[in-house]
Amino acid sequence: MTKRKALDQLMTILLWSATGLIVFLLLAIITYIFVNGYQVLSWSFLTESPRDNMTRGGISTPLIGTLQLVLVSMFFALPVGIATGLYLAEYSKRGRFTSLLRLAIRSLAGVPSVVFGLFGLSLFVILLRFGSSLLSAGLTLGCLALPLIVTASEQAFLAVPQDYRDASYALGASKWQTIWKVVLPSASSTIITGGILSIGRVAGETAPIIFTGAAYFTPSVATSLFDEVMALPYHIMVLATEGTNITLTRPIQYGTVLVLLAFVLGISAIGVIMRARLRQSGR
Amino acid sequence: MKKLIAGAALVAVLAVSGAALAAELVIKGSTTVLPIAQSAAEKYMTAHPEVAITVSGGGSGNGIKAIIDGTTDIADSSRFIKDTEVKAAVENGAYPVPFAVAMDALIPVVHTSNPVQDLSIEQLKKIYMGKIKNWKEVGGPNKPIAVVSRDTSSGTYETWEEKILHKERVDKRALVVASNGAMVQTVAKNENAIGYIGLGYMNDSVKPIKVEGIEGNKANALNGTYPVSRYLYMFTRGWPTGEPLNFINFVLSDDGQKIVGEAGFVPLR
Amino acid sequence: MKKERTPAIIIMSISSVGIFVMLFILLFLIKEGLPVLKETTLSSIVAGTDWYPTETPPALGMLPLIAGSVAVTLLSSLIALPISLFIAIFISEIASQKMKNILKPILELLGFLPSIILGFLGMVVIAPWLQSRFAILSGLNLLNASILLGFLIIPIVGSLAEEALSAVPREIRNASFALGATRWETISKVVFPAALPGILSACLLGIMRGMGETMVVLMAAGGAALIPISLFDPVRPLTSTIAAEMGETPVGSTHYHALFFAGLILLLITLGINLLSSWIESKRKVKSS
Numbered sequence: 105m106t107k108r109k110a111l112d113q114l115m116t117i118l119l120w121s122a123t124g125l126i127v128f129l130l131l132a133i134i135t136y137i138f139v140n141g142y143q144v145l146s147w148s149f150l151t152e153s154p155r156d157n158m159t160r161g162g163i164s165t166p167l168i169g170t171l172q173l174v175l176v177s178m179f180f181a182l183p184v185g186i187a188t189g190l191y192l193a194e195y196s197k198r199g200r201f202t203s204l205l206r207l208a209i210r211s212l213a214g215v216p217s218v219v220f221g222l223f224g225l226s227l228f229v230i231l232l233r234f235g236s237s238l239l240s241a242g243l244t245l246g247c248l249a250l251p252l253i254v255t256a257s258e259q260a261f262l263a264v265p266q267d268y269r270d271a272s273y274a275l276g277a278s279k280w281q282t283i284w285k286v287v288l289p290s291a292s293s294t295i296i297t298g299g300i301l302s303i304g305r306v307a308g309e310t311a312p313i314i315f316t317g318a319a320y321f322t323p324s325v326a327t328s329l330f331d332e333v334m335a336l337p338y339h340i341m342v343l344a345t346e347g348t349n350i351t352l353t354r355p356i357q358y359g360t361v362l363v364l365l366a367f368v369l370g371i372s373a374i375g376v377i378m379r380a381r382l383r384q385s386g387r
Numbered sequence: 388m389k390k391l392i393a394g395a396a397l398v399a400v401l402a403v404s405g406a407a408l409a410a411e412l413v414i415k416g417s418t419t420v421l422p423i424a425q426s427a428a429e430k431y432m433t434a435h436p437e438v439a440i441t442v443s444g445g446g447s448g449n450g451i452k453a454i455i456d457g458t459t460d461i462a463d464s465s466r467f468i469k470d471t472e473v474k475a476a477v478e479n480g481a482y483p484v485p486f487a488v489a490m491d492a493l494i495p496v497v498h499t500s501n502p503v504q505d506l507s508i509e510q511l512k513k514i515y516m517g518k519i520k521n522w523k524e525v526g527g528p529n530k531p532i533a534v535v536s537r538d539t540s541s542g543t544y545e546t547w548e549e550k551i552l553h554k555e556r557v558d559k560r561a562l563v564v565a566s567n568g569a570m571v572q573t574v575a576k577n578e579n580a581i582g583y584i585g586l587g588y589m590n591d592s593v594k595p596i597k598v599e600g601i602e603g604n605k606a607n608a609l610n611g612t613y614p615v616s617r618y619l620y621m622f623t624r625g626w627p628t629g630e631p632l633n634f635i636n637f638v639l640s641d642d643g644q645k646i647v648g649e650a651g652f653v654p655l656r
Numbered sequence: 657m658k659k660e661r662t663p664a665i666i667i668m669s670i671s672s673v674g675i676f677v678m679l680f681i682l683l684f685l686i687k688e689g690l691p692v693l694k695e696t697t698l699s700s701i702v703a704g705t706d707w708y709p710t711e712t713p714p715a716l717g718m719l720p721l722i723a724g725s726v727a728v729t730l731l732s733s734l735i736a737l738p739i740s741l742f743i744a745i746f747i748s749e750i751a752s753q754k755m756k757n758i759l760k761p762i763l764e765l766l767g768f769l770p771s772i773i774l775g776f777l778g779m780v781v782i783a784p785w786l787q788s789r790f791a792i793l794s795g796l797n798l799l800n801a802s803i804l805l806g807f808l809i810i811p812i813v814g815s816l817a818e819e820a821l822s823a824v825p826r827e828i829r830n831a832s833f834a835l836g837a838t839r840w841e842t843i844s845k846v847v848f849p850a851a852l853p854g855i856l857s858a859c860l861l862g863i864m865r866g867m868g869e870t871m872v873v874l875m876a877a878g879g880a881a882l883i884p885i886s887l888f889d890p891v892r893p894l895t896s897t898i899a900a901e902m903g904e905t906p907v908g909s910t911h912y913h914a915l916f917f918a919g920l921i922l923l924l925i926t927l928g929i930n931l932l933s934s935w936i937e938s939k940r941k942v943k944s945s
């Protein structure tokens with residue numbers, strides 16, 4: 105009897121420890137980055153562009169570059185993803201096309217990020233001649249975000265109660281009218297939440313943009329879709345590995361890491377909280 | 388819905404507006420030449436605000452490849468172009484034109500606590516091949532040698548391979564870093580390490596080693612006594628005209644060569 | 657009723673973009689990767705131990721790269737899977753509702769950490785510590801990268817496994833307790849086996865993530881193309897090789913095709929794991945229905 109109870113207690117301790125360890129480590133990482141990075145933070149850090157071989161100045165160019173990449177990727181991924189989710193939820197019956205579609209989306213979710221980079225390079229940069237640009241990198245990131253949006257949208261649409269649709273049909277609305285005026289608005293908050301979460305993911309990706317559009321240094325923010333961009337995660341990488349003065353720029357590296365972390369965690373936290381609220385209100 | 392249309396309009400405007408607002412110049416390539424290119428670009432843009440210069444690293448191989456592909460105007464390179472690259476360039480309709488913009492010396496560096504002062508080319512070669520594994524074999528303490536090298540896209544690596552290794556392969560166990568800056572950092576933190584950097588990256592955090600008894604500095608590079616010296620290049624796609632020509636002329640001018648000196652390299656005159 | 661069909665057709669056409677993207681990824685990798693077989697044989701690529709792609713002629717032995725990918729995936733899974741499962745069990749079986757509401761978001765938050773940040777920490781924090789603590793040549797190695805990969809794997813496996821465990825019906829647990837089993841016995845002998853397909857599928861997805869990760873290994877794994885023997889050996893997995901070398905190869909060169917080929921190998925392995933995981937999950941759905 106005691107042996108079994110002892111095992112039970114031992115395992116309970118182990119389980120508590122594993123969980124505690126991970127929570128501790130997460131907090132440690134965030135704290136460490138904060139402590140090492142906050143000294144560099146200031147309004148000018150966020151609004152000035154890098155100067156003097158990156159040893160002075162701020163990170164406004166990569167910050168805006170990241171925002172531009174997010175914009176372009178969402179411009180592609182949101183319409184396509186929502187439409188796909190809509191199809192899977194509202195239109196599809198069991199069929200070859202549907203199974204193929206699900207297979208494709210599921211496979212896309214597992215493609216390594218560097219393979220997306222290769223794909224983007226061969227299709228957008230070379231074949232379509234967009235060159236190394238905001239457009240190529242943004243579209244590549246859009247393809248990466250696509251499965252996330254599809255999944256979120258499909259779940260959102262499936263969560264809309266059938267009663268809403270029935271009521272709409274009872275009033276004589278067509279299927280499309282029902283979707284447009286009832287289902288979509290009802291699902292929109294969940295979809296937006298999914299979009300927000302994928303923004304967090306896209307903003308932090310490095311490998312897909314290395315050879316599709318990221319540049320070490322651009323004198324100003326990209327003004328055309330065909331310009332190269334600086335981006336926060338790429339900026340961290342080059343400062344830490346390829347930079348001309350790694351020791352001097354170390355504080356800036358930490359500052360950039362902190363800004364990226366704050367942006368990604370912040371956006372994701374907003375998404376998570378929104379989703380929790382939606383679940384509570386029964387949607 | 389309205390927001391969607393507004394957003395679409397914004398992106399469309401952004402796409403079209405970039406058309407002919409500024410003259411653009413793209414520079415890519417060697418991380419050795421990068422500080423020169425970057426400083427020169429910053430000074431040039433201050434004097435010519437209508438020109439927008441984009442600078443990237445990635446390695447000499449990266450730069451030359453970009454000339455071949457047509458994705459850059461100027462390629463920084465810390466080595467001369469290879470025959471295979473010339474062939475590929477010509478096949479792609481690009482005629483690469485070299486401009487020597489500075490001289491450089493490759494300095495072997497070790498941790499500041501390392502007592503070794505001088506190594507022969509033969510010793511350096513054996514160390515990098517992995518045949519000499521311990522510092523005591525070359526007059527240092529009884530510690531294993533941590534060999535640090537550059538990635539294969541690096542012109543610095545190519546020069547080292549040519550002048551020290553004589554085309555032998557670098558030991559597989561060698562650590563690989565992506566830039567001169569990373570090399571300095573790695574060697575500065577590792578008391579067993581040996582690495583090599585361009586003269587412009589030399590600073591107090593690492594200790595330079597003489598090669599064959601000769602110190603690597605500006606004078607010895609210029610007069611040719613230092614065995615591991617080289618030219619730094621900027622390549623253009625065909626004979627340069629317009630902005631690339633102006634920029635190259637700037638780098639070769641007295642002001643430009645002053646920047647070369649300030650970056651720690653050897654000006655051409 | 658034509659008016660009714662048009663939106664359906666439009667929606668369906670837009671949806672097919674997803675299929676096209678996946679197809680194109682495969683197609684392009686095959687199109688750009690296969691030409692490498694003109695220059696060298698498949699066996700010398702997969703079994704060759706020398707990766708010196710910039711020599712003339714290039715030595716394209718990918719075995720060290722594949723071994724690097726496998727080693728880093730295995731080691732990180734070894735570290736992360738048990739921890740992930742412990743966390744999943746904790747959240748599902750032991751934590752109170754209040755604790756769950758805190759822990760589940762925390763786990764999710766961990767999953768949002770960009771890999772570049774973890775790679776950065778590996779370079780500037782873990783590497784120097786490893787180097788001084790163990791007196792090794794460099795802290796950028798297999799162990800370093802595997803620990804960091806663990807952080808990426810844990811949120812995925814943890815949340816998916818927790819879902820699988822929570823899906824096991826209450827009654828099964830109650831029946832076990834009624835028979836006098838301790839909580840751990842109930843977990844290990846009843847709940848866990850019942851959730852096994854979901855847990856297996858979660859583990860596979862975590863492994864797939866480890867295999868496909870690029871930035872962490874690029875910054876923290878060392879970069880030496882050799883087959884690792886010790887935990888402290890530097891490695892150069894397929895992912896970081898592609899990321900590091902793609903920028904320098906002229907389009908259309910043998911090296912270029914070799915890198916696409918490496919990407920193809922990578923894609924096929926991760927797709928295989930993905931499909932396996934999907935298949936296991938579908939078996940579960942059939943079982944419980």
